[in-house]
Amino acid sequence: MRQEFIEKIYAGWLAKIIGIRLGAPVEGWTYAKIKNIYGELNHYPVDYHEFAADDDSNGPLFFLKALEDGRHGFDLQAQDVAEALLNYAPFEHGFFWWGGYGISTEHTAYLNLRNGIPAPRSGSIEQNGSTTAEQIGGQIFIDTWGLVTPGNPDLAAKYAREAASVTHGGNGIYGGIFIAVCISYAFVEKDIKKILEKGLSYIPEDCEYARVVKAVMAFYEEHPENWRDCFRYIFENFGYDKYPGNCHIIPNIAVMILGLLYGEGDFGKTLNITNMCGWDTDCNVGNVATIMGVRNGLEGIDYDKWRKPINDFLACSSVVGSLNIMDIPYGATYIAKLAYAVAGEEMPEPWKTIAEQRIDSCHFEYPGSTHAIRVRADSFGGIPATRETDVINTDESAASGTRSLKILAKSVWGGDAVYAYRKTYYEPKDFHDSRYDPCFSPLIYPGQTLHASAYIPEYSQEALVSLYVRDAHTGKIYKSENQELKKGEWKTLSFEIPSLDGVLLDEMGVCFHVLGTHTEIFDYTALIDDLYADGVPEYSLDFANEKEEVWTGLHREISQMTKLKGLMYLADGQLNLSCSDFAEAYTGRYDWTDYTAEFSFTPLTGENHMVNVRVQGAIRSYAFGLLPNGKAAILKNDNGYRVLTEADFQWKAGTEYTVKITAKGNCLRAEIDGCVLEACDNERPYLKGSVGVSMQKGSHDRYRRIRIGRV
Secondary structure (H helix, E strand, C coil): CHHHHHHHHHHHHHHHHHHHHHHHHHHEHHHHHHHHHHHCCCCCCCCCCCCCCHHHHHHHHHCCCHHHHCCCCCCCHHHHHHHHHHHHCCCCCCCCCCCCCCCHHHHHHHHHHHHHCCHHHCHHHHHHHHHHEECHEEEEEEEEHCCCCCCHHHHHHHHHHHHHHHCCCCCHHHHHHHHHHHHHCCCCCCCCHHHHHHCCCCCCCCCCCCCCCCCHHHHHHHHHCCHHHHHHHHHHHHCCCHHHCCCCCHHHHHHHHHHHCCCCCCCHHHHHHHCCCCHHHHHHHHHHHHHHHHHHHHCCHHHHHHHHHCCCCCEEECCCCHEEEEEEEHHHHHHHHHHHHHHCCCCCCHHHHHHHCCCCCCCCCCCCCCCEEEEEEEEEHCCCCCCCEEEEEEEECCCCCCCEEEEEEECCCCCCEEEEEEEECCCCHCCCCCCCCCCCCCCCCCCCCEEEECCCCCCCCCCCEEEEEEECCCCCCECCCEEECCCCCEEEEEEEEECEEEECEEEEEEEEEEEECCEEEEEEEEEEEEEEEECCEEEEHHHHHCCCCEEECCCECCCCCCEEEEEEECCHHHHHEEEEEEEEEEECCCCCCCCCEEEEEEEEEECEEEEEEEEECCCCCEEEEECCCCCCCCCEEECEEEEEEEECCCCCCCCCEEEEEEEEECEEEEEEEEEEEEEEECCCCCCCCCCEEEEECCCCCEEEEEEEEEE
């Protein structure tokens, strides 16, 4: 696999997010409405504070995890993708549109899977009818199957067929194959017509999807001058009124082909034309953008217009809260790592080290990447000043690799502190809206070690430097000791965050303590590189310190928790969770390995009360449970809970219990009131994951505290 494909994967994934953001504000609008309101729309129509989660980015990234989690490895099967859907999507909220059974295609397929109907039957025409099966979702979640198979359209087509068939049938599957092949082929071919013809070669010649693609291509050959003439042709012959359902795939692929042809190879022009056509704009522009991002590369994407407003940030709305705060380089590197593994090749350096040892790090190796880093300057002594800040990816110098991030703070006084940081937790106030109901768990915790490298160029002001984290509950900043920075020399820093109870860390970063006096004012510049955290946390989550986060009247969350299902609320300083059938909620990082988890909880009603460790999602975790007939057990959730070991334990409703679970390697040990259970899992064990709480069969539990520590 060519090393240049790594950067093209980033360009494609970045472009996908650009396209989604461009189209989201006018999703569902008609061409006439867009034209009447905006005239010629050639820019982001909304200046989002932060753009919340979107189904068009949720699906592609989390369904791709079937290659990592699935039972068939890289010989992907539809059921592998089905289990990824069940594992990472919350139950009937967030992630994608839950419009009802038989109305929303994905909702229909999800409930089919939940009720034992396997893939690919879950999405088939035979099961759901052609109207439901041939909506647009077959292609809007498919981009990553093309990105993970660069220059290998045969494999892209196979993966896309398996993935699309989980939720779709007929033209819904053909659309997925077509888009994935176009993306894969764009790595090695720039001619738009040849890219489209390659996509067509993998689907039946006589299917409706192929007929429409060829019709639009033929119209363009005869009338290449004005895209609006082509849109009129599409509107009259392939419009929404010609196809059933809420968002049929055929009208939308027609305008996507229009955009790709009339865009004449220009990234911005292609996206803007596609967006102006209306209909399912975020989906259409997202797919088109991925093709163009791969084809044109980063140099073809205008930085100030398209990239800077995004700042490499991506919010998601899976059940794994620590994966819902993501930067675009993480997603690209994850895809590239899988692409090399699928190809049976080893990644080149520095990518191999980044992907295997610190995939979450802010490394800045992709040109122009910022990893969502922000800058602020605090005045010493409260002197007011207008602070303009900026971040600039640079090859001026680097601690590792070839690139780093230059930070700029204007109008800085001597004695000020300049912070370059990554937000590690988000609240409703941070977002423009509640799009697709995101919720989060922090990225960093007390007890872990924070790393970064810092540098002052010769032309900047001298400073001391420290690493820091911030507690969102109190606003208190915890810093390492100040260290001297010599101009022109990189300094590698580390900070073991102290063990803390009842905190929520929402920032991690580098603090430059600018030297000088208050008679001096200047523009301050410094460089940072390799910002990341590792290690096992030592802290407690005290629910008396947590709060209800109100996004909308219908979207409310409990801070630090992500809910799969159930009624969850705070009362008397404790977390309550109850259910009619089952309920689960999670917290912590997705990649914790060996740790201890101590839960203080009270079973209130029902007979199935559980706490979870090594949580990898809704159908992948271990649990300790208080069960019927006076039993305690260690269980494994592998798309359904089963007992690994159990013992007699006469528990009582209304009594608070504290259970300590040790997860080490493939073995678990649980201790509760003198009762000890041990179990080792030798069948596809879960070796990493977060923690959670769960119950079944109408139970209700109350939780006071969760404490995490080292083995």
